[in-house]
Amino acid sequence: MHFDQRQLTARLGVALVDQFVHEHLQWIFREQPVSDVGIDALIEQRVSRRATGRLIGVQIKSGSSWFRERTPDGWVYRGNPEHLDYWLGFELSVLLVLVDVDNKVAYWGHIEAGQVDLTSDGWKIVIPDRQRLDTTARGPLSAICARRRQLARPIVSSLQDQAQATTTSAATPSTSPSLKNPLLPAGQRMALLTLMSIGKRPASNRELRDRFGLTIRPQDRNALVRLGLIDVHRSGPRLVLELTDRGWAWCAQELGATQEPRLSNTNATLSALSIGVDRYLRRNMLTPADLFADDDWRRDEFGPSD
Numbered sequence: 001m002h003f004d005q006r007q008l009t010a011r012l013g014v015a016l017v018d019q020f021v022h023e024h025l026q027w028i029f030r031e032q033p034v035s036d037v038g039i040d041a042l043i044e045q046r047v048s049r050r051a052t053g054r055l056i057g058v059q060i061k062s063g064s065s066w067f068r069e070r071t072p073d074g075w076v077y078r079g080n081p082e083h084l085d086y087w088l089g090f091e092l093s094v095l096l097v098l099v100d101v102d103n104k105v106a107y108w109g110h111i112e113a114g115q116v117d118l119t120s121d122g123w124k125i126v127i128p129d130r131q132r133l134d135t136t137a138r139g140p141l142s143a144i145c146a147r148r149r150q151l152a153r154p155i156v157s158s159l160q161d162q163a164q165a166t167t168t169s170a171a172t173p174s175t176s177p178s179l180k181n182p183l184l185p186a187g188q189r190m191a192l193l194t195l196m197s198i199g200k201r202p203a204s205n206r207e208l209r210d211r212f213g214l215t216i217r218p219q220d221r222n223a224l225v226r227l228g229l230i231d232v233h234r235s236g237p238r239l240v241l242e243l244t245d246r247g248w249a250w251c252a253q254e255l256g257a258t259q260e261p262r263l264s265n266t267n268a269t270l271s272a273l274s275i276g277v278d279r280y281l282r283r284n285m286l287t288p289a290d291l292f293a294d295d296d297w298r299r300d301e302f303g304p305s306d
Contacts, residue, residue, distance in 0.1 A: 013062025013063070014041070016101065017106055020134060024135045024137070025043070025046075025138050030043070038083055038090075039057040039094070040059055041060065042056070042058065043056050043058055057094040059111075064100070073128050077124065077125050077126075080122045093144050093145075095109065097133060106133040108141075109125055120219040121219070187220045188223060195242065196243060204238045216241070229247040231244050
């Protein structure tokens with residue numbers, strides 16, 4: 001029977017994490033070999049020879065391929081949105097552990113919304129090289145165990161759920177504090193908020209570029225279409241974009257919403273501006289559609305085709 005190097009490396013990685021947890025942390029390691037769908041093992045905190053019942057989920061990635069993209073602080077791990085959804089929605093805190101099987105050392109990162117950065121095709125996180133899975137990890141991991149888990153809304157599906165839970169009408173703002181928009185890349189957030197500012201009418205790519213200096217990348221535009229936030233179609237020779245009802249619901253929820261920690265100054269600026277706009281709307285009992293309606297704008301001012 002064939003047992004290739006990749007399988008061997010994976011088993012060595014699990015064995016090393018098992019060893020490090022028992023030897024350095026002196027905690028309990030339980031591998032999850034049956035129906036593993038994103039969590040390879042559970043580790044349980046142990047204090048004064050007693051198991052505490054406090055658990056952390058662990059996903060283990062082994063081998064040199066996970067150490068190819070270096071930063072000054074560590075290594076970049078890139079993943080797909082489905083895995084991020086699963087880990088952020090997991091009942092337990094989740095660690096991503098990269099194992100260097102050749103040098104017999106492992107590094108860990110805590111998967112939480114404030115630590116990840118969304119990209120055009122997924123997401124990434126830096127696993128710090130200072131965070132070794134050895135005795136130095138006992139304190140930080142104990143703090144994670146003591147923390148009450150705050151489940152995050154899924155990155156991929158929460159927009160649809162949120163839109164259904166708020167309204168199908170563009171004129172009704174979101175008022176539920178328990179629903180949060182997921183993290184979106186800055187380019188996608190700027191596209192949505194710019195389309196909101198234009199009002200309830202389509203806008204061409206050229207108008208967005210000439211009037212607002214906004215260029216929407218095809219991958220961002222396609223992502224927003226897949227999420228049901230914008231509609232893209234041709235009006236004669238022109239390609240035009242406009243917010244859907246879900247897009248208006250997203251903008252209403254975004255205005256004044258408590259934001260997850262952002263990694264970019266652009267996102268921070270957008271969040272600050274949106275909070276100010278939300279205060280004005282609530283004070284005057286207006287909706288985003290009321291504020292940004294532009295009924296007098298002539299549809300033939302889209303400009304020539306792109």
